[in-house]
Amino acid sequence: MGSGHTTQASRLRTALPEGAFEIVDEVVEANRRFAGERVTFVQGDICQGGLPPADVCLVRQVLQHLPNDDILRALPHLASYRYVVVTEPLPVAMTAPNADKPLGPGIRARRGSGVVLHEPPFGWPVGTSLLRIPANRAGTQVLETTVYEPATADRPEFTWDDLEAPLAGQLPGPA
Numbered sequence: 001m002g003s004g005h006t007t008q009a010s011r012l013r014t015a016l017p018e019g020a021f022e023i024v025d026e027v028v029e030a031n032r033r034f035a036g037e038r039v040t041f042v043q044g045d046i047c048q049g050g051l052p053p054a055d056v057c058l059v060r061q062v063l064q065h066l067p068n069d070d071i072l073r074a075l076p077h078l079a080s081y082r083y084v085v086v087t088e089p090l091p092v093a094m095t096a097p098n099a100d101k102p103l104g105p106g107i108r109a110r111r112g113s114g115v116v117l118h119e120p121p122f123g124w125p126v127g128t129s130l131l132r133i134p135a136n137r138a139g140t141q142v143l144e145t146t147v148y149e150p151a152t153a154d155r156p157e158f159t160w161d162d163l164e165a166p167l168a169g170q171l172p173g174p175a
């Protein structure tokens with residue numbers, strides 16, 4: 001989501017033969033010409049939906065640009081994926097998460113904040129941190145990649161009984 005320009009598309013072309021979703025028409029057109037047929041590029045706004053179906057969705061340095069209201073509109077659409085891998089810049093010394101901002105190029109990290117989806121006003125389940133790397137030379141920001149399973153909050157907790165009950169009678173018995 002928010003695939004960006006062709007450098008990202010070239011990585012997608014070799015790494016992930018799936019889809020890419022981007023709001024800027026010109027970027028989508030350029031990516032289509034560059035990437036060929038293996039990646040499907042879709043133009044759209046993650047706040048409005050129309051996201052292509054998949055098991056895993058990557059959202060790298062996109063939410064950082066959006067006001068909280070736009071993120072709140074995007075989250076139900078992102079929650080249709082089993083796994084949502086979010087990469088966002090965070091200040092090492094966080095003043096408060098999810099400080100609001102206007103739409104545009106500025107990011108929250110410069111004001112001591114960053115997007116944290118398990119904190120208010122977003123309320124996703126806590127994700128698993130996959131990677132945390134320095135994001136600037138001054139060492140004041142990190143780029144954190146977190147995998148979320150947004151639907152887990154609505155799912156009943158899995159137990160082994162759930163698995164064994166439907167399989168009863170189908171498994172080979174003792175010899």
Ligand SMILES: C[S@@+](CC[C@H](N)C(=O)[O-])C[C@H]1O[C@@H](n2cnc3c(N)ncnc32)[C@H](O)[C@@H]1O
Pocket residue numbers: 001002003004005008021022023024027044045046047059060061062065
């Ligand atoms: C900082 S770039 C990141 C590009 C790419 N994900 C990467 O990591 O290299 C942010 C991208 O998100 C796109 N974007 C911003 N708001 C969007 C929205 N509401 N829906 C879809 N794409 C959006 C921008 O046009 C831009 O291409």
